Amino acid sequence: MEIRGSRVLLTGATGGIGEALASALTARGARLAVSGRREEALRATARTHGADTVLADLADRADVARLARECADTDVLVANAALPASGELLDYTEDQIDRALDVNLRAPVLLSRLLAERMAARGRGHIVLVGSISGKAATRSSSLYNATKFGLRGFALALRQDLAGTGVGVSLVQPGFVRDAGMFARTGAATPNRIRTVTPEQVAEGVVRAVRRDLCEVNVAPLELRLLSAVAGQFPRFAERVQARAAGLDAPVRQIVEAQRPLR
Numbered sequence: 001m002e003i004r005g006s007r008v009l010l011t012g013a014t015g016g017i018g019e020a021l022a023s024a025l026t027a028r029g030a031r032l033a034v035s036g037r038r039e040e041a042l043r044a045t046a047r048t049h050g051a052d053t054v055l056a057d058l059a060d061r062a063d064v065a066r067l068a069r070e071c072a073d074t075d076v077l078v079a080n081a082a083l084p085a086s087g088e089l090l091d092y093t094e095d096q097i098d099r100a101l102d103v104n105l106r107a108p109v110l111l112s113r114l115l116a117e118r119m120a121a122r123g124r125g126h127i128v129l130v131g132s133i134s135g136k137a138a139t140r141s142s143s144l145y146n147a148t149k150f151g152l153r154g155f156a157l158a159l160r161q162d163l164a165g166t167g168v169g170v171s172l173v174q175p176g177f178v179r180d181a182g183m184f185a186r187t188g189a190a191t192p193n194r195i196r197t198v199t200p201e202q203v204a205e206g207v208v209r210a211v212r213r214d215l216c217e218v219n220v221a222p223l224e225l226r227l228l229s230a231v232a233g234q235f236p237r238f239a240e241r242v243q244a245r246a247a248g249l250d251a252p253v254r255q256i257v258e259a260q261r262p263l264r
């Protein structure tokens with residue numbers, strides 16, 4: 001689908017990857033509406049990119065419905081907002097579990113439901129769901145994040161089939177570890193086993209390609225991570241054994257979990 005002139009709703013616009021997405025989309029001529037929770041950061045992003053703003057807390061059901069109402073004419077939804085949801089399940093309160101599921105899974109599902117109807121009626125639209133390589137491979141201290149990103153993957157791939165023929169495309173974009181900005185980079189941790197990272201700009205390029213070419217699944221990750229996640233997805237018990245034996249995994253995982261704890 002052509003991005004130039006299209007109305008694009010971008011969630012998570014105040015985050016590390018959101019900023020790169022806003023730049024890439026406006027550079028292609030999108031008419032952008034940006035959404036997030038932090039008002040000052042959102043206004044700053046909107047000023048930079050000439051975008052409209054909609055403040056919304058995606059853990060709040062009324063806010064999700066209002067966001068869809070205020071952006072009812074959206075041609076392209078880029079559902080990018082998420083919480084890191086890292087750490088052990090037994091460390092989570094019920095409220096924190098609800099928030100992770102609501103922001104990472106319920107909100108993109110509901111926004112797709114509400115916006116796709118109008119897109120289909122116009123015979124034109126595209127939905128990009130920003131998942132993660134964690135939607136393909138389970139890792140320790142990540143059960144909630146894995147749950148939401150595995151869920152998002154299944155949702156995206158099935159919705160794409162359901163909307164085939166309506167003029168509305170659905171793409172899943174799955175980044176690996178992202179450097180320079182975003183929820184992983186802010187932790188200051190090294191990647192496990194020196195897996196290479198990608199930039200926010202590469203993720204944004206993946207999203208642009210997905211919309212333009214109606215791609216099903218775009219994995220923005222180095223070859224080693226794409227191979228490891230493909231094997232882990234197919235053989236989870238094998239992946240579990242490899243991770244249990246891998247030396248040097250504990251320290252970075254602990255650093256990531258502790259740095260992301262305040263975001264629960």
Ligand SMILES: NC(=O)c1ccc[n+]([C@@H]2O[C@H](COP(=O)([O-])OP(=O)(O)OC[C@H]3O[C@@H](n4cnc5c(N)ncnc54)[C@H](OP(=O)(O)O)[C@@H]3O)[C@@H](O)[C@H]2O)c1
Binds near residue numbers: 175183
């Ligand atoms: N960074 C990585 O290494 C990496 C790797 C794989 C996949 N991803 C995925 O890429 C996407 C963007 O991640 P990022 O690294 O840019 O994360 P980030 O820097 O932590 O930004 C997260 C964004 O989500 C928004 N958000 C969080 N909770 C929200 C809520 N309750 N209501 C509304 N908005 C909320 C934040 O908005 P406010 O701050 O304004 O609340 C922020 O804009 C996510 O889907 C993530 O899972 C990231």
